Amino acid sequence: MDKRFLNYTDWQDTADTLHLFLQMAGKVKLERSCKRPEWGHVRMDTTIQGIGTGIIPAGGCNFEIYFNLVRHHVDVQNSLGARVRMPLADGLSVADFHGQLLNALDTIGAPTRITTAPQEFHDPIPFDQDTKHHSYDRDAVELFLANLQFAHRSLAGFLAPMRGKVDMPAFWFGTMDLSGNVFSGQPAPYSGTDVIGRNGFDEKFFEVGFWPGDTKNAAPSFYALPYPFLADIGTYGSLLEPPQASFLVQESEFVFRLEDAFSAPDPQRAVVDFCRSSFAILQRLDRWEDLDWITEPLTYGLQPLRPGGGKHP
Structure with missing residues (x-):
């Protein structure tokens, strides 16, 4: 790879x-x-x-x-x-x-x-x-595409087994990122008035994605964003994996750099672990009503990258 x-x-x-x-x-x-x-x-x-x-x-x-x-x-x-x-x-x-x-x-x-x-x-x-x-720059564009494809494989490994309403990874032209969502089915009205937020935030969800860096943070990174937004994760930070991942309080999101994923023995597994552990922390802070069903294992056979390992949070 x-x-x-x-x-x-x-x-x-x-x-x-x-x-x-x-x-x-x-x-x-x-x-x-x-x-x-x-x-x-x-x-x-x-x-x-x-x-x-x-x-x-x-x-x-x-x-x-x-x-x-x-x-x-x-x-x-x-x-x-x-x-x-x-x-x-x-x-x-x-x-x-x-x-x-x-x-x-x-x-x-x-x-x-x-x-x-x-x-x-x-x-x-x-x-x-x-x-x-x-x-x-053709070489840079091709490398960006290769990173997007790695991100797609990795994020799909977390999202695919989820039941209910799930958006698999797709590209968003506004922020140049690749992301997907798993939704709780519980309404969560947005308090802002901006058109993007008003139409984008209307029920509890968990978004996982990848962006190639920007003027604020140059490092290409994976992220996990729960909505409603988390103000803090308190002592649950110890559950976050891999160890290089972190929670940014100001942005209300979990982040894991692509560089750190690539340094892991199994980069795809490292990204799935990041998504899974971030989701587990969310569920300890604000457990979804239908979590048992959303994380119920599929019956097709072994799902090696199933979120939550053997159990849901």
């Missing part, structure tokens, strides 16, 4: 450019898709060669936008066979990509206009005016 990775500062120019490219595709999906709870309609798919929007409706047919991060191009194509291919290369600015993407959508018969303001991004230049971001 490839255990290489990049801190955000090592590839920031390319990371930011790719992030903004993906945001534009995500905004197209946001405009055209049927709305789902917890922003489920904006989740993007990871594949062995890249990231795609999945099926988006457009009148009498469907279309998709797919970023091939191995062959380094974007396909904008519909179910009737129309396709526009856009090469990804160093020097392609966000503004140029924005124009190409809208033209491609027009060409395949799915004209779509999106808001040009970047979402949850540290340098909010409107897409159609952004000539600052134009870097594309």
Whole structure:
């Protein structure tokens, strides 16, 4: 297994450019898709060669936008066979990509206009005016994809055996992270007024994910975020695994660096242990009503990465 990775500062120019490219595709999906709870309609798919929007409706047919991060191009194509291919290369600015993407959508018969303001991004230049971001390092992009695929395998090992409502790992264009959720089924109204939080936080859940680092924390890391948010974990910190993992009080989340996962004898198991132990701590602080059923073992046979080992918390 490839255990290489990049801190955000090592590839920031390319990371930011790719992030903004993906945001534009995500905004197209946001405009055209049927709305789902917890922003489920904006989740993007990871594949062995890249990231795609999945099926988006457009009148009498469907279309998709797919970023091939191995062959380094974007396909904008519909179910009737129309396709526009856009090469990804160093020097392609966000503004140029924005124009190409809208033209491609027009060409395949799915004209779509999106808001040009970047979402949850540290340098909010409107897409159609952004000539600052134009870097594309192929090697860095391919390594990012490899890290995403490792994260997908690992997070799925924790989420897959859970019963009830579960979102398996998917890419989120706003924060450039890969995450999935297990939901309790218990309502938990959000006290804020922001549109993202109001529509994203409406029942108790446990989110696990991976992000490649950002301007605040350059280290690519796994995270676990319970909602309602935890103010502190008190003495339960001793239950957190592996030993390099920690709980950040200010962010109300558990974190485990990719570098530490890769240093473990079994990196995938280390990530699952991190997710499982974080979930166990949550259940000691705020036990879910249907926990026994949610963690009831599956009957397909041995589940070596089942959350909780032999028992639920």
